[in-house]
Amino acid sequence: MSVKSRTFEIISRGSDGDRASKLFDGVIMALIAVSIVSIILESFDGFAAQYYGILHGLEVLCVIVFSIEYALRIWTADLLYPESKHPRLKYVFSFLAIVDLLAILPFYLPFVSADLRFLRMMRLFRLVRLFRIFKLGRYLDALNIIADVIKGTLSQLVISVIICFFVMLFSSIVMYTVENPVQPEQFPNVIASLWWAICTLTTVGYGDVYPITAVGRVFAAIISVVGIGIIAIPTGIIAAGFTSAINRNSQAKDDPKKFCPYCGHKLDD
Amino acid sequence: MSVKSRTFEIISRGSDGDRASKLFDGVIMALIAVSIVSIILESFDGFAAQYYGILHGLEVLCVIVFSIEYALRIWTADLLYPESKHPRLKYVFSFLAIVDLLAILPFYLPFVSADLRFLRMMRLFRLVRLFRIFKLGRYLDALNIIADVIKGTLSQLVISVIICFFVMLFSSIVMYTVENPVQPEQFPNVIASLWWAICTLTTVGYGDVYPITAVGRVFAAIISVVGIGIIAIPTGIIAAGFTSAINRNSQAKDDPKKFCPYCGHKLDD
Amino acid sequence: MSVKSRTFEIISRGSDGDRASKLFDGVIMALIAVSIVSIILESFDGFAAQYYGILHGLEVLCVIVFSIEYALRIWTADLLYPESKHPRLKYVFSFLAIVDLLAILPFYLPFVSADLRFLRMMRLFRLVRLFRIFKLGRYLDALNIIADVIKGTLSQLVISVIICFFVMLFSSIVMYTVENPVQPEQFPNVIASLWWAICTLTTVGYGDVYPITAVGRVFAAIISVVGIGIIAIPTGIIAAGFTSAINRNSQAKDDPKKFCPYCGHKLDD
Amino acid sequence: MSVKSRTFEIISRGSDGDRASKLFDGVIMALIAVSIVSIILESFDGFAAQYYGILHGLEVLCVIVFSIEYALRIWTADLLYPESKHPRLKYVFSFLAIVDLLAILPFYLPFVSADLRFLRMMRLFRLVRLFRIFKLGRYLDALNIIADVIKGTLSQLVISVIICFFVMLFSSIVMYTVENPVQPEQFPNVIASLWWAICTLTTVGYGDVYPITAVGRVFAAIISVVGIGIIAIPTGIIAAGFTSAINRNSQAKDDPKKFCPYCGHKLDD
Numbered sequence A, B, C, D: 001m002s003v004k005s006r007t008f009e010i011i012s013r014g015s016d017g018d019r020a021s022k023l024f025d026g027v028i029m030a031l032i033a034v035s036i037v038s039i040i041l042e043s044f045d046g047f048a049a050q051y052y053g054i055l056h057g058l059e060v061l062c063v064i065v066f067s068i069e070y071a072l073r074i075w076t077a078d079l080l081y082p083e084s085k086h087p088r089l090k091y092v093f094s095f096l097a098i099v100d101l102l103a104i105l106p107f108y109l110p111f112v113s114a115d116l117r118f119l120r121m122m123r124l125f126r127l128v129r130l131f132r133i134f135k136l137g138r139y140l141d142a143l144n145i146i147a148d149v150i151k152g153t154l155s156q157l158v159i160s161v162i163i164c165f166f167v168m169l170f171s172s173i174v175m176y177t178v179e180n181p182v183q184p185e186q187f188p189n190v191i192a193s194l195w196w197a198i199c200t201l202t203t204v205g206y207g208d209v210y211p212i213t214a215v216g217r218v219f220a221a222i223i224s225v226v227g228i229g230i231i232a233i234p235t236g237i238i239a240a241g242f243t244s245a246i247n248r249n250s251q252a253k254d255d256p257k258k259f260c261p262y263c264g265h266k267l268d269d
Helices: A003-011 A019-042 A045-050 A052-075 A087-092 A095-108 A116-123 A126-135 A140-152 A154-179 A190-201 A214-253 B003-011 B019-042 B045-050 B052-075 B087-092 B095-108 B116-123 B126-135 B140-152 B154-179 B190-201 B214-254 C003-011 C019-042 C045-050 C052-075 C087-092 C095-108 C116-123 C126-135 C140-152 C154-179 C190-201 C214-253 D003-011 D019-042 D045-050 D052-075 D087-092 D095-108 D116-123 D126-135 D140-152 D154-179 D190-201 D214-253
Strands: none
Touching: A003 A019, A003 A052, A019 A045, A019 A052, A019 A116, A019 A126, A019 D154, A019 D190, A045 A052, A052 A087, A052 A095, A087 A095, A095 A116, A095 A126, A116 D154, A126 D154, A140 A154, A140 A214, A140 D154, A140 D214, A154 A190, A154 A214, A154 B019, A154 B116, A154 B126, A154 B140, A154 D214, A190 A214, A190 B019, A190 D214, A214 B140, A214 B154, A214 B190, A214 B214, A214 C214, A214 D214, B003 B019, B003 B052, B019 B045, B019 B052, B019 B116, B019 B126, B045 B052, B052 B087, B052 B095, B087 B095, B095 B116, B095 B126, B140 B154, B140 B214, B154 B190, B154 B214, B154 C019, B154 C116, B154 C126, B154 C140, B190 B214, B190 C019, B214 C140, B214 C154, B214 C190, B214 C214, B214 D214, C003 C019, C003 C052, C019 C045, C019 C052, C019 C116, C019 C126, C045 C052, C052 C087, C052 C095, C087 C095, C095 C116, C095 C126, C140 C154, C140 C214, C154 C190, C154 C214, C154 D019, C154 D116, C154 D126, C154 D140, C190 C214, C190 D019, C214 D140, C214 D154, C214 D190, C214 D214, D003 D019, D003 D052, D019 D045, D019 D052, D019 D116, D019 D126, D045 D052, D052 D087, D052 D095, D087 D095, D095 D116, D095 D126, D140 D154, D140 D214, D154 D190, D154 D214, D190 D214
């Protein structure tokens, strides 16, 4: 086996007994975790000042390792897409590769890396890869069911969100009209009023903005009750999706190829 | 084809290849969107002052286009309702026509159009037409399922809202009795107390009004727990509605009259 | 027909064509509504002072009519329970009769009626009778389904509430221990801490009491996430109940006596 | 019957007619309840000072009785695990025995029992045993169904919580980056920002921390809407679990192996 195919094996999800592949996966996951923990620790003023050297060192290590990994993945792209004409181009423009690049590239651009806040946001892209953690172990089935249900009900959920947005827009314009003359500081414009609408319809209710006029409160009351419906619709859609998924699963398990689970009729193979 | 029938074709939902009809639809939708965006922008003090001319011009343009559209729809009403004796009257009193008229009429009445707040509310009627956006594209099925589920469970949802209102009324009277002597400013009367009840039962909880007496808190605690039920009932109704809709859909696809919907066994007629 | 049986017919739910019975029902319902509206209006200081005479007069009218109704119901109790040995005693101790009595009795006791707050609470018993409004009209089916679902899932809902109470008690004791030394005014004792636990677990979140220590916040975070589960369990129970009720209904409608809805087999009558 | 086996009978869940066993159970439950009520009462400053003697006496009584019970359970462990080689060791390291020990041990350690807060936390372990209350009476079935549903959907619920945690971590880092420069006191670091994320995603919304910048509010709005989904997923999972449990129950009752569960038609074996 060539060095290239062995490298590909290691950086891909290897077979169960492949120790090198597991080690590689573990190191990458650990470095992502270290990177996220660094972001959290850096946000503490005292800590960031005292341990700047260590945090910066870890970050440099992460970027180097992720860069090497990125390079190796490009190198072995022709093994990943054996039938593609331009396997490396295909890989570079794949979703995960773009995410990987965005998480490391800024550190090589001096004029960009001066903006620490921007750098932090870019490092967040690494979180995406942490989702690979689900691939290991016994939770994979459960994750697949959740993903299937969300995919299966996606168009209905999108409609719910759009309806929700319409209701929010409508109620924020009404509330702005009603409350602005009385509370010009709380409801200065429709966008600020939209903030109230979102807080109310999602039932978060921070309490920083709320109507004080009689008309405003009556309208807010109606919107609050509508808000229950706005929450109930996606919940209902998802619940129905899971019910349907469980039914499909239990039918599959009953082995429908031998007997119909409902009428008991022996089935033709 | 006469000019009239061609006009009717264009302003109706045209066939797939009808470019003029699609253009017309697009222009109307765009103007509605412009109109809504204008409402939002006007609410910013500085913006409204600086760009008054542009905003007013856009509004005049919208009103003119919508007026022409309204006139054309009346003109072609006899093609929409070919079997009606009074097609134009029928159209004028249809729900969508009334909404369309309310969204433009006030601008022609000088004594009304002086009240900017009233004008803004009337322009909101245009939002209703934005819902036609769902008719285009792949989300139509999903919207229909949601609409069917809400229609099918409407009477139960209405009952839930009525029960909810009874619980709110009951708890606001009790809370007024308990809290008024201690917090006369927060609970001045039953209606103000109703505001608390709505905020609590919908779990919004702004935190502007809350009980401080021991009895009030015990009662509020009970009402909060009841509030979970008040949310759970419509959610449960809608979830059951979606589960039932999904079941019907999958059964319908299998044509249960000839074959068992589960095993595919041909059934004896 | 004797005067007594006619009276009984009128005060009972009469047959569809019985105008006197409908009138009686309407008058009683209207007086209950008047009574509730009076409670609301009395709570407005200015209104109560200005219209004291009218409000008091309406209340006296209500009490007189309800007293006569109560007397008539006792008089005709032997027609309601024809097989009972002591029909009047049985009626007097029935749930609805006790509620009716509690709603009028205090007004005849001078030493009691001096306490206006107590009087107001007693008048609230009349709200119970307003539920009879559902018996009229097309929402009766929907109400019955909701009532059946709640009855069918009651023991599970009770368990949920008990579990919820355990979690609340547990978390309030923990939170008191953690926060009391830092915020003695917000968490003076376990009962006050319970108020926080209820506000958090029901996701109302008024924001009058919240943890400020690091340990308290970590614990509150865990409890908030548990709170989602506490809401999800009754919602799930009720949703499953409605799903099951709809399935039963649609099976009943398919007329299962002729063909099995699942295997299509002709059924023996 | 030896004293030992009789003792074992009494401290185990005895047969229905065993009065001594019921009395023992009752006394233990009552003492646990007394212990919990003591914790609540002790938290009231005045009460604790005035009735210190009684509260302390009750606590000593509880510890003595629980210690005797613990000793008896160790003594009779060989009857509980007749097939085990080391029944006492097995009992001592069982979950319930550890909980029992933790609830009494600290009171025998003078250097530990000086810390009243620590003692209180340890006494909370007794709450675990209160769950045995469900074993008595008619709610056992309902509790079993709830426990089965939670067990059956546990892996999906765990995934939901992990996804929820990822979303919280992600949004708290973003919000820290956006709001820290403007509100350094409200968002001093990522962990404090996590507190905001939890309050928002669970829709508790205390209102002690919320974004004030435009970017922060837009992001918070998106997160609030995502929060509805975060709540909807576990609710949907649990609802589907209950629907499935009800279906299984009704199918199990009908014995599907011999007759079609729906039409009762005898099936060909």
